[in-house]
Amino acid sequence: MKSINLSAAGIVAPNVVLGVMRIADMSDDEVRDLVRSARDAGIDFFDHADVYGGELHGCERRFAEALQLSASDRAEITIQTKAGIVPSGPYFDFSAEHIIESVNGSLAALQTDYIDILLLHRPDALVEPDEVARAFDQLETEGKVRAFGVSNHTPRQIDLLKKSVRQSIIANQLQLSITHSPIIAQGVSGNMAAEAQSVVLDGGGILDYCRLNDITVQAWSPFQGGFFTGAFLDSPVYPELNAVLDRLAATYDVPPIAIATAWITRHPAQMQVVLGTTNPERVRGAALGSDIPLTRAEWYELFRAAGHIVP
16 A cells, blocks of 8 residues: 655555545444455545534444544544534534534544544635634644645635645545546646636646645545446446456456556545445455556546547
């Protein structure tokens, strides 16, 4: 498993991580088997959010109840969680009070004294950067959060936060897969006005912005065809892509899901792939893509097979 450094936080992390948004209804044994499979594959980084699960902090609570981590067990893993979405209204809330309340709820649910990384989950249009700064300062001073980041934020939204926030923004979790890759495709097709992929939707160059500012991009839904439209792996909607995935899988002697993972980890931005599966076999398969050295030709062949324009 290849490791990366999360900038100023001093956190060394695997470039494939396990998202646990679907564990709320799993048994203790199923959760333990999933986590054990991840750990055996070299994944010691777990991605949570306060809204994951059927109730607030549901998946965080299920994770802690199933694992019953000792202090030494807790020290061996990285726990990341998110705050800011309020499904019952006001829908998005980056007020200091809400961020602090959410973190306290996450700490209780996870049965831990600290969160390694806290992400602001989906931008709040009514954000007040000074409020975020106040929350971050308090949480850091109290030792409750060790590092901070964002999710689904544009360059200008991050700059707005940095106007007041003194902590480094170390991560930005963004949707990315071979077939859903506007953050990459925009850079390739920026001057091709007739191509839909040339349209800038993120405020301009979020991937390059993150690289310039030492912000780790965490790719969520890495196997989704689009915005929750179903996986592209083995899908009849993507016959050309799956043919290339199958051929390269045979070349590298790994399952196709490993090649789909490698397409992201091969990028020089040093991104992390956030797995959303609860299937231990798929976790093990995806983890094999961590350090597959796809050539430039192979990487672009996959990009082209997904429908992106390549000369």
